[in-house]
Amino acid sequence: MSIWNPWRGCHKKSDGCLNCYIHRADARKGINTDEICKLDRFNLPIEKDHKGNYKVKSGQLVYLCFNSDFLIEEADEWRGDAWQIMRERSDLTFLFLTKRIERFMVGLPEDFENWNEHIVVCCTIENQEKADERLKIFRTLPIKHKMITIQPMLEKIDLTPYLDENIECVVVGGESGKDVRPLDYEWVLDVRRQCVDSNVSFEFRQLGSTFIKDHKQYQIKRQDLCKQAKKADIDFRSTLKK
């Protein structure tokens, strides 16, 4: 596993961004998250050692843009080069999340459809409004590997119109930190049921720091968020081979 951040910074875009961990972490360090900057290690996946071998070893999963949004407007001038780097490293798998799926086609290489087998795009939603807005667009895009991320989940969501055979997995989780919005386990189970009915893989990634189960509210410690989700043992693996 590897992380590649070709640029940093982001603007809050929708309700799900309210307690964005990047903004919170930057604020502690006195960094202005709204300033979008290209980073020194822009070429990380194609950097080579003194023997001429790639430093990022073949076969790895590369998390892309985890302190920005890959599709943010200010990066339009750099994204073409980032796509070319991904095209060159077809021996890696690249994965990014975005709340700006409506911008996916901006600057996309014309022949993208021919070489995106190693790229996974996660469309992020948080409520029904954003599900309807973003997933309608997501389903039309020429992406081979599509996932839906609902983190933080802010309300009960009906995903059924969007759970077709092109969606490989739905990931659900709550919000972490102080004074965050609650995640109701009923919403999680409801999305799981939709996934099972549509034979789409489902993963419960993490509880929220404020978590509701059977109408009771709990405060969950950060170190237990993922552990407790795994303990719930409700992940579902689709029988479709993807």
Ligand code: SF4
């Ligand atoms: S889009 Fe993502 S990175 Fe950007 S502000 Fe929202 S939550 Fe943070």
